Amino acid sequence: MTIKVISPGLATTVQDLGRPGYYHLGIPLSGGMDRFSLQAANLLVGNEPGAAVLEAVFMGPDLEFTQDATVAVAGAELPPKLDGEPRKTWSSFAVKKGQVLSFDFLKEGARAYIAISGGVDVPVVLGSRSTYPLGALGGHQGRALQKDDELPLGGGAGPGDGRAVPAGLQRMPGNPAELRVLPGLYWHRLTEVSGKNFFSDTWKVAPEADRIGYRFRGGRKLDFVEREQPFGAGSDPSNIVDACYPYGSIQVPGGTEPIVLHRDAVSGGGYFMLGTVISADMDLIGQLQPHMPAKFVEVDMEGALAARKERHLLLDNIAAALA
C-alpha cells in the first residue's frame, strides 16, 4: 500500500488544503499553492476534495506503484507518462501494481497536483497532512520527497480511466497573468503616482519566487509619502511598526520588488503592505513560472467576494460533472 520514489523531482511535497488555526503562532496554512487544481485532481480519482496529494513544482517525480490505483494530474501541463506511455492531464487513469509514473517536460503552468485514489496517508499533524518545509512540519518527515522514500496510500483502486475535467471548467492564469488586488491598510503610504504605476506596470515573476512568497520585478520603483518614521518602525520608508501579514498581502521592501506572501507565509513583520491579492487569484500565482509577465488589477471588496463565489461555483460544477 505504498508508492516508491524513484526520483523526487525538484521539490515535490505532500499537500492538502492546509493547517488553519495556527497562523497567530507563526505556523502558516501551507497546503496546495493552487487549491483549485488540487481539489479537481482529487475529484477525478474519487477522493474527498481535500485529500492529501503530491504537489510537483516545475519537474515531476518518478513513482513506482506497489498496488493498483487511479491517478489524476491537474494544474500545470506536466504531461504524465505511465511506463513511458503518455497520459492526459485533468483526466483520471488506472495504474497497475508495478507500473511507474513519470513526467515529460513542463509545458505550461508551474505546479502539478498528483492525486492518487485513497490519498497519500502520511500522519496528520495539527489537523493536516500538508508539508511546511521551512518549519520541518507535516507531510512526509516534514520535507520534500527524496529518492527511495516510500509513501503510504489510503488504498483503493479508485474509479479507473476516463473521468475528465472539461476544458471550460479548468482554470489557469492568462499571459500576462491578471492578479486582482484589494488595496489595503497601508495604501496611503504610496504617492498617488506610484499607486497608479503599480497597477499600470507589467511585472515579471522573479526566479526566487517560492511557497513562502512570490516576488515580482520589472515595474517602476514605488515612492512613499514623506513622513517621520514612527517609533518602532525601521528607517526605510517601506518600514512600518510591526504588523500581522495576511495571506496574499503584498509587501514591497525598499519600494522595488513586490512580494506576495503565499501558503507558507511568515505571519508578521515590519514592511508596509499596499494591498492583498484576493483569495480567488492566489491559485493562479501558484501556476506562474519565473519570468512570466503579470499585471495587478484593482478590485473592491464586492468584486473580491464575487470572484470568490465564482471560483466556488466552478469547483461545484466540476464535482457535478464528475458525480
Added chain:
Amino acid sequence: MATEQILSPLPGTFYRRPAPDQPSFKEDGDTIAVGDVIGLVEVMKSFHEVTADKAGTVVKFLAENEDAIMAGNPLVEIET
C-alpha cells in the same frame, strides 16, 4: 554524426559558469560525456546543475549566461 540538443529540465535563469569568477563548464568544441554538468539553473533560491543526458561534442550553446529560460528550452547543440 547527428546533431542533437540538450534541454533544460527547469524554468529559471541559466548560468554557464559555476561562479562569476570561474570559467564556463563547457565551451564550443568541448566533448561532453553523459552526466557532465553543462550549466546551472537558478530557481526558488537554489541553483540546480543541468547534466548531459547524451554524449557528444559541443557545436554551440543556444542559451547564454543569465538568459531567462523555460522548461524544455534547448541549451546546447551537440554532435553525437
